[in-house]
Amino acid sequence: MPFTLEVCIDGNPIYDICGSRDLSDPNFFRNAEVNLRRNAESLAALDELNVPPELNSIARQFRDSLDFFNAVEQRRLEYLRTGDVGVLSMPIGSINPSTQCEEGLNNLRAAKTPQQRHHLSIFGWYNCVNDAWQQSSPVYPEDAWQLFLKDFGIREEFKPEAVD
Secondary structure (H helix, E strand, O other): OOOOOOOOOOOOOOOOOOOOOOOOOOOHHHHHHHHHHHHHHHHHHHHHOOOOHHHHHHHHHHHHHHHHHHHHHHHHHHHHHHOOOHHHHOOEOOEOHHHHOHHHHHHHHHOOOHHHHHHHHHHHHHHHHHHHHHHHOOOOOHHHHHHHHHHOOOOOOOOOOOOO
């Protein structure tokens, strides 16, 4: 999963002071840009990753998902900067928010404050495009994973551990 705009790790030198991690914080946009750069770096690393052939479909699915959700975060950042709901209406891959997320877009158009726009972009609009992605993206290639385990002689075992 990509870093969302709101991620900020206190004490990590790549971020300015985290503060409230929302639009009211003076470092919000700078820290959000850090997260978009981190997403771009992850995409580049996935592009250079050399995986066994059995894992190609799995690596491709991870990359496609990261690419999609990074685009979602880029759109959110542009929207939060400009207030232009049209930015969130544009298609992202095969997902068309203008038709699939009409209710969320209408709620964003009705928002009166930057804080409302921020909140609605995280929950209503984001959840809608996430649902659309989950419905349209391919299922996890379990067969490829099982083939990889078999070919490499790996045995998986789930061991539940008590949580305090």
